[in-house]
Amino acid sequence: MRIGIVTSGLGIARQCLRKNTSVYRTCRRQVTGSGSPLDLNVDSKTGIAVLSMNKPPVNSLNLEFLTELNIALEKVENDKQCKGLIITSSIPKIFSAGLDITEMYQPDIDRLEEFWRTLQDMWIKLYGMNCVTIAAINGHSPAGGCLMSMSCDYRIMAPNYTIGLNETQLGIVAPFWFADVMLNTVGFRQTEMALQLGTLFKTEEALNIGLIDKVVPQEEVLSAAQQEMQRWFKIPGFARQLSKTELRRPTIEKLLKKKEEDIGYFRDYITKDAIQKSLGMYLESLKNRRK
Numbered sequence: 216m217r218i219g220i221v222t223s224g225l226g227i228a229r230q231c232l233r234k235n236t237s238v239y240r241t242c243r244r245q246v247t248g249s250g251s252p253l254d255l256n257v258d259s260k261t262g263i264a265v266l267s268m269n270k271p272p273v274n275s276l277n278l279e280f281l282t283e284l285n286i287a288l289e290k291v292e293n294d295k296q297c298k299g300l301i302i303t304s305s306i307p308k309i310f311s312a313g314l315d316i317t318e319m320y321q322p323d324i325d326r327l328e329e330f331w332r333t334l335q336d337m338w339i340k341l342y343g344m345n346c347v348t349i350a351a352i353n354g355h356s357p358a359g360g361c362l363m364s365m366s367c368d369y370r371i372m373a374p375n376y377t378i379g380l381n382e383t384q385l386g387i388v389a390p391f392w393f394a395d396v397m398l399n400t401v402g403f404r405q406t407e408m409a410l411q412l413g414t415l416f417k418t419e420e421a422l423n424i425g426l427i428d429k430v431v432p433q434e435e436v437l438s439a440a441q442q443e444m445q446r447w448f449k450i451p452g453f454a455r456q457l458s459k460t461e462l463r464r465p466t467i468e469k470l471l472k473k474k475e476e477d478i479g480y481f482r483d484y485i486t487k488d489a490i491q492k493s494l495g496m497y498l499e500s501l502k503n504r505r506k
């Protein structure tokens with residue numbers, strides 16, 4: 216039940232309307248504006264924020280969408296009532312199609328650099344979030360979608376979808392920090408095979424290698440995430456947070472030290488003729504799939 220104030224743009228709802236019956240004590244605030252590609256609902260009773268991606272057709276991550284994601288993550292991190300964040304999708308059958316390939320194909324260079332910086336910032340925030348993060352993966356989750364999922368603390372996925380870092384299938388290389396996160400999640404052997412082959416794992420395969428943590432039916436993904444959150448909430452927050460920080464800090468610091476260098480590598484790599492040709496062909500193949 217949504218009884219909060221819906222704000223527009225960047226404003227966070229400042230008030231919650233409460234009625235006197237216990238059922239209304241849950242104060243759920245929608246903190247993104249209508250028409251936004253993101254729907255962020257904070258339930259102040261449970262302390263759980265649900266961030267649902269809603270950018271048709273496939274939740275591809277372009278500059279504007281990444282900017283919105285950054286703002287939403289910051290809101291959650293700064294909201295003292297939020298103890299946990301669930302990331303999911305409102306688009307049927309798609310969690311996220313990953314980076315918007317049109318950002319990388321025949322790009323404007325300034326925008327390309329800004330796009331990459333914004334992606335770096337989003338990942339640094341998400342991977343380093345103090346609150347508990349759970350990916351409720353209710354659709355396909357290739358490449359950048361897989362990065363977002365892996366950056367959460369726990370992953371619950373519905374059957375019959377795919378997830379993985381499939382960059383080599385596009386003729387490109389997964390950035391070192393994407394690879395690092397996969398390495399931290401499934402270990403070296405699975406990562407070196409998956410990255411070279413550009414493997415998109417089916418849900419069950421992903422479970423078998425530890426890329427995801429749980430499989431539940433499609434309609435139960437969100438409720439299972441809410442339930443899982445309770446297990447994490449039982450652990451003293453400071454101890455849990457510090458354990459996460461200790462484990463993830465070296466990976467984040469590695470990118471922080473090389474942020475500008477990484478933007479340069481990305482720009483020079485993506486604008487190579489051979490890479491542009493590969494991306495153009497991949498985009499074309501996506502468009503022709505339905506013909």
Ligand SMILES: CCCCCCCC/C=C\C/C=C/C(=O)SCCNC(=O)CCNC(=O)[C@H](O)C(C)(C)COP(=O)(O)OP(=O)(O)OC[C@H]1O[C@@H](n2cnc3c(N)ncnc32)[C@H](O)[C@@H]1OP(=O)(O)O
Pocket residue numbers: 272273275309311312313314315316317355357358359360381382385387388389390391480481484485498501502504505
């Ligand atoms: C020296 C070393 C230097 C290192 C430098 C590192 C450089 C590395 C750079 C980048 C890393 C890249 C990361 C990525 O995330 S790349 C994106 C990878 N994503 C994919 O491969 C997914 C592609 N999409 C699909 O497989 C499918 O669309 C689907 C399974 C997600 C959904 O299928 P379906 O529901 O059947 O939808 P359609 O295929 O019909 O798609 C609808 C529509 O959307 C367009 N589209 C799909 N995905 C993308 C995308 N990622 N970006 C942009 N557009 C996309 C698709 O083309 C259709 O468009 P339409 O025909 O115009 O309707």
